[in-house]
Amino acid sequence: MPKSATVRIDQTRCIGSGQCVLAAPDVFDQSDDDGLGLVLISEPPAELLPGVRDAVDRCPAGVVSLEE
Amino acid sequence: MTEAAVCPVPHDNRVHPLGPPAGFEDAISNGPVRMRWPNGVEGWIFSSYAGVRKVLSDKRFSANRDGAPAMRTEGEPVLDSSQPGNMNAMDGEEHLRLRRPLSRGFMVKRMAEMRPRIQQIVDEHLDAMERQGAPADLVASLCLPVPSLVIADLLGVPPEHQELFQATAKQMLGKNGSKVEYEALAAQLGEVIAKVVAEKKASGDTSDMIGLMVNETDFDQEELMLLAIGLLVAGHETTSNFFGLFTLTLFERPDQLEILQRDPSRADVIVEELMRYTIGRLGGAGIQRKALEDVEVDGVTVKAGEWAVISLHANLDEELCPHAGELDLERKAVSHLGFGFGPHQCLGANLARTELQILLQSLFTRFPNIRPAVPVTEMTFREDMITYGASAIPVVW
Ligand code: HEM
DSSP, X not given: OOOOOEEEEOTTTOOOOXXXXXXXXTTEEEOTTTOOEEESOSSOOGGGHHHHXXXXXXXXXXXXXXXX | OOOOOOEEOOOSOBSSTTSOBTTHHHHHTTSOEEEEOTTSOEEEXXXXXXXXXXXXXXXXXXXXXXXXXXXXXXXXXXSXXXXXXXXXXXXXXXXXXXXXXXXXXXXXXXXXXHHHHHHHHHHHHHHHHHHHOSSEEHIIIIITHHHHHHHHHHHTOOGGGHHHHHHHHHHHHBTTOOXXXXXXXXXXXXXXXXXXXXXXXXXXXXSSHHHHHHHHSOOOHHHHHHHHHHHHHHHHHHHHHHHHHHHHHHHHOHHHHHHHHHOGGGHHHHHHHHHHHHHHHHOOEEEEEEESSOEEETTEEEOTTOEEEEEGGGGGOTTTSTTTTSOOTTSOOOOOOTTOOGGGSOTTHHHHHHHHHHHHHHHHHHOTTOEXXXXXXXXXXXXXXXXXXXXXXXEEO
């Protein structure tokens, strides 16, 4: 088994910009209740990681993290 | 680093209408510089990709603009930081309280749902352009009306007040806009909005932004009105100007226009590159923050109380992407700063993106031979607004 990577969003500071959804639509969504970011796949497979790294870089509030 | 000489900030005298103010690129070429604005206030200008991201996202910088460097040379500012709905000048929790409830209205999937409606508005305006025949003014026939109808729709405000939105925007965003005139127009607009607010209260509807604010937030009446006016104004001027600037950029570069026309389905990526390049090339230094404590940025210390002003020339920094100074519509989307960065990053970015994508695709598919009727250097540009753009773009096809 390859080591898994974990994705998180710190919802307390998320501004709901949706940048993570644009960067990695398979991994992130926005909540219908408040528009804030949601992690759909918290341990994404390797092929989705480039998009997740892009989301980490693009997040204007700096609340998306990836622990590899 | 030794204390740099303070020189006046170059402005209003672009050598080319799509390029930076004369002398600006030289002034910033060696990193951060201190400049003095027409209102006499000094600020550090940052223009590196990393430096700009730091200024816009570090909590030690405040967005409160009281006493900021300004182009304004007369009268008092139209909006001041103490206004209740002015989220753009707020920090921390106070800012999040106003901003977060609005994010639901601009969700990526919400914007996808709006596509058919935006397409319909764009098509109607292209039909009208065709019926009236060439030459046409692209600004009056497409750039301005489309975003203003779209934002009215999103908010839930009747579209027949378009001219009022535009007049209000002109005073609010004008460099020397009149506070008295702004307040008179805002009061008129306020009446229009108050009616919508009352209707939403009665119906409990949350399907548009005003409905959402009325029925699902704790905003008081004054905040709600100012937020609604702010969105109406912010929502059309910028998008309109940038669509005009994008078409002018493409008119100058038939090789790049051909890339769009070859595969209009890439409009999403193409909009990001046009945005990165067009905004970077204009280079203007506009967005400001005040240091709350001493902060080191790009090798200089911004002392507590000093102003840091960012130049979006940072979009042309090689740190962002290779050959960053060139427009390359084949490039994959990069994380440009056209919508800002940090907690104040443009609330309407996803809407603006969607509109710009549909506008670009539709205009150049419908009128494949569209071209400017006069050279871009002979067109007039609005230097009197915070939001820069062409006043008119005469085109033939
Ligand atoms: C091409 C079009 C647009 C561009 C280039 C643009 C650019 C920007 C930038 C750079 C900022 C950050 C300002 C700062 O850091 O102080 C901003 C903020 C903002 N924009 Fe836009 N914008 C555009 C369209 C829109 C639209 C369509 C809307 C509304 C529907 C909008 C609403 C806002 C609001 C409310 C803010 C303040 C956000 C905050 O302070 O948290 N913008 N915009």
